[in-house]
Amino acid sequence: MTNSSEYGALILRLALGVMYLAHGLLKVFVFTLPGTAAFFAGQGFPAWTAYVVVAAEILAGIALIVGFQVRLVAIAGLPILLGALLVHLPNGWVFSAPNGGWEYPAFLIVASVVQALVGAGAYAVQWPLAKLQPARA
Template identity: 45%
Template sequence: MIDPRTAPFAATLLRVTLGLLFLTHAWLKIFVFTPAGTAGYFQSLGLPAALAYLTIALEVLGGLALILGIYSRIAALVLVPVLIGTIVTVHGAAGFFFSNEGGGWEYPAFWTIGLLVSAMLGEGAYALRPHTNQKAVPNV
């Protein structure tokens, strides 16, 4: 059974945590690796350099949207391909466990599931743009 008293807060906790993770990854790409360095890394993988800049933008904008609760369902779904891209281009070859050398696909896959769950749950409490047609949570 879903507890309608706490479910909105659980959705908020998940939404904000996911947003913070994306902002942290964007911060790393901007201030540690630099956008040019990130673009070079993407090129070393055989990807277009422009995709690095798009990824950084998606991480910043999507992270902020999740944290603030602005179109967070859409933001979560838009960020799913970013994570699937990391599995396909980098982490998949390293195996399942993220502790493997090169970091396996375990963490990005779990993060992807978190985004999908967030998209299904909705904005939750304290969103700047709450979903206005939300119905009562059914007893499941």
């Protein structure tokens, strides 16, 4: 039987997955890939990293939503979130400030670490690779 902590992990996983997927698709369909690359270059990152980030966000979002390798995906997404934190850090605390503040990326970093600690939760894809994850106590 699934307990409430399993459902809590599921809700967190779905929220993070939707966030990653939405941000990746936003970069494709709203900002466009060339526009996103130009923004990355303007922030001091190599323009090509925009394509890597977009692919990683979309794949991470899908993986989290279905519950595939959740601990690994949550940790692997941290460099993207740290990059977002660095971009928004000079803008101040409130994300509604011009160019967005840093509290949202900081919260997502914390949420990702928590997800990595608690695991996939209920209704996660069972895959042979899942056996590589540490057993729950």
